[in-house]
Amino acid sequence: MTRHLLTGAELTADELAGLLDRAAELEADRHASEALAGRSVALVFEKPSTRTRVSFEVGVSELGGTPVVLRGDELQLSRGESPRDTARVLSRYVAMIGIRTGDHGPVEELAAHGDVPVINMLTRDHHPCQALADLLTLRERFGDLDGLRLAYVGDGNNVAVSLMVLGAKAGVDVVVACPAELAPPEAAVELARAGATGRGAATVTDDPRAAAAGAHALYTDVWVSMGDDPSVAAGRRAALGGYRLDEELLAAARDDAIALHCLPAHPGEEISEGVLYGPRSAVWDQAENRLHAQKALMELLISGA
Numbered sequence: 001m002t003r004h005l006l007t008g009a010e011l012t013a014d015e016l017a018g019l020l021d022r023a024a025e026l027e028a029d030r031h032a033s034e035a036l037a038g039r040s041v042a043l044v045f046e047k048p049s050t051r052t053r054v055s056f057e058v059g060v061s062e063l064g065g066t067p068v069v070l071r072g073d074e075l076q077l078s079r080g081e082s083p084r085d086t087a088r089v090l091s092r093y094v095a096m097i098g099i100r101t102g103d104h105g106p107v108e109e110l111a112a113h114g115d116v117p118v119i120n121m122l123t124r125d126h127h128p129c130q131a132l133a134d135l136l137t138l139r140e141r142f143g144d145l146d147g148l149r150l151a152y153v154g155d156g157n158n159v160a161v162s163l164m165v166l167g168a169k170a171g172v173d174v175v176v177a178c179p180a181e182l183a184p185p186e187a188a189v190e191l192a193r194a195g196a197t198g199r200g201a202a203t204v205t206d207d208p209r210a211a212a213a214g215a216h217a218l219y220t221d222v223w224v225s226m227g228d229d230p231s232v233a234a235g236r237r238a239a240l241g242g243y244r245l246d247e248e249l250l251a252a253a254r255d256d257a258i259a260l261h262c263l264p265a266h267p268g269e270e271i272s273e274g275v276l277y278g279p280r281s282a283v284w285d286q287a288e289n290r291l292h293a294q295k296a297l298m299e300l301l302i303s304g305a
Contacts, residue, residue: 001304002114002115002116002117002304003117003300003301003304003305004111004117004118004119004120004301005117005118005119005120005128005129005297005301006104006107006108006111006118006120006126006128007120007125007126007128007162007165007191008126008128008131008132008162008165008166008169009165009169009191009195011166011169013169013170013171013195013197013198015300016135016166016169016170017170018300019132019293019296019297019300020132020135020136020139020145020170020293020296022296022299022300023132023136023289023292023293023295023296024136024139024140024292026292026295026296026299027289027292030062030292031062033062033063033064033295033299034063034064035063035064035065035298035299035302035303036060036063036064036065036095036096036298036302037063037064037065038064038065039064039065039066039094039095039096039302040065040066040067040068040093040094040095041056041060041065041066041067041068041094041095041096041097041098041298042068042070042090042093042094042096042097042098043056043057043060043067043068043069043070043098043099043121044070044072044075044077044097044098044099044100044101045069045070045071045072045099045100045121046071046072046077046099046100046101046102047072047100047101047102047122049100049121049122050263050264051263051287051290052100052121052122052129052290053069053100055290055291055294056098056121056294057069058291059291059294059295059298060298062295063295063298063299065095068093068094072101077106082109083105083106083109083110083113084109084112084113086110087109087110087111087112087113087114087118088113088114088115090114090116091114091115091116094116095116095117095302096116096117096118096119096298096301096302097110097114097116097117097118097119098118098119098120098121099118099119099120099121100121100122100123101122101123102123102124103123103124104120104123104124104125104126107120107123117301117302119294119297119298119301122158123158124157124158125158125161125188126158126161126162126165127158127159127161127162127262128162128165128166129290129293129294129297130159130162130262130290131159131162131163131165131166131167132166132293132294132296132297133286133287133289133290133292133293133294134163134167134219134260134262134286134289135166135167135170135172135293136289136292136293137260137282137285137286137289138150138172138216138217140285140289141216141217141258141282142216144171145170145171145172146170146171146172146197146198146199146200147171147173147198147199148171148172148173148216148217149172149173149175149214149215149216149217150163150167150172150173150174150175150215150216150217150219151175151177151208151211151212151215151217151218151219151253152174152175152176152177152211152218152219152220152221153177153178153208153211153212153218153219153220153243153244153245153249154177154178154220154221154223154240154243154245154270155178155182155221155222155223155225155236155240156176156178156182156183156184156204157182157184157221157225159219159221159262160176160178160184160221161184161185161188161192163176163219164176164184164188164189164192164202165188165191165192165195165202167192167200167202168192168193168195168196168197168200168201168202169192169195169196169197169200170197170198170200171196171197171198171199171200172200173199173200173201173203174192174200174201174202174203175203175204175205175211175215176202176203176204176205176211177204177205177206177207177208177210177211177212177243178204178206178240178243179206179239179240179243180206181239182236182239182240183204184204189202189204208242208243208249209249209252212249212250212252212253213252213253214253214254215253215254215257216253216254216256216257216258217253217257217258217259217260217282218245218249218250218253218257218258218259218260219245219259219260219261219262220243220244220245220260220261220270220271221261221262221270222264222265222266222269222270223236223237223240223266223269223270224236224237237269240270243270244269244270244271244272245259245261245270245271245272245275246271246272246274246275247272247274247275250275250280257280258280258281258282259271259275259276259278259280259281259282259283260282260283260286261276261283261286262286263283263287265283
């Protein structure tokens with residue numbers, strides 16, 4: 001059976017736990033697996049990338065495979081070829097396809113019409129690979145995930161959605177604090193709640209201090225994302241001014257709380273420089289963990305289990 005990771009909801013709670021276990025093993029021994037030996041993986045980037053591109057390229061290589069990196073303007077997709085036809089062609093060449101793009105629809109089309117696993121490396125709706133790395137980071141710091149409280153403050157974007165979907169499935173109480181006009185779609189919140197296990201939950205509030213109270217981790221993302229209309233940037237910054245991850249907000253969380261950010265960051269805007277580079281920041285471990293979590297994911301998907 002061909003398996004995909006499009007939203008994170010495709011994983012069962014047991015599979016998610018096993019994937020994080022395997023990611024920890026691959027972190028301890030980065031060359032412990034040859035799951036992609038003799039195989040190639042197409043990595044399609046229609047959006048610029050640092051962490052996603054490097055972590056996937058290195059990950060495929062460390063699993064023994066060959067990464068085939070393709071920019072959007074290098075493919076006939078940019079000239080109108082359909083995702084359906086692209087999926088059928090690429091499936092004849094490679095063992096797996098990863099795509100980082102804007103609209104979520106083309107990712108679903110690739111999965112529907114291809115014969116190999118498809119990984120959503122980022123769309124505007126979901127960023128599941130980031131959430132896998134985030135959960136691995138939380139597990140490294142606190143051990144058992146069940147019952148942890150994670151407060152996300154800022155724009156209720158794709159990162160917030162994936163944190164709810166995968167976090168709740170892992171037993172994490174995920175609270176998203178954002179202005180009402182920037183809240184995650186209700187359908188995404190319901191998707192997260194439907195898959196919650198243990199003490200996992202997904203909640204949305206407009207009060208960042210209430211979200212931070214008792215939290216093991218505070219998380220934020222940029223206020224203006226690539227591809228956002230420049231004309232709305234000023235309004236977004238004004239709406240999010242009270243949702244900054246700074247020393248004052250961190251003080252409202254637990255004494256051992258950590259700070260998370262998926263990067264790139266804009267110190268002084270959504271996060272203070274003191275928090276980003278301070279002793280309670282786990283941001284750099286979080287970035288590294290993209291590599292280990294994604295290797296475990298690719299190993300799982302290529303196995304067909």
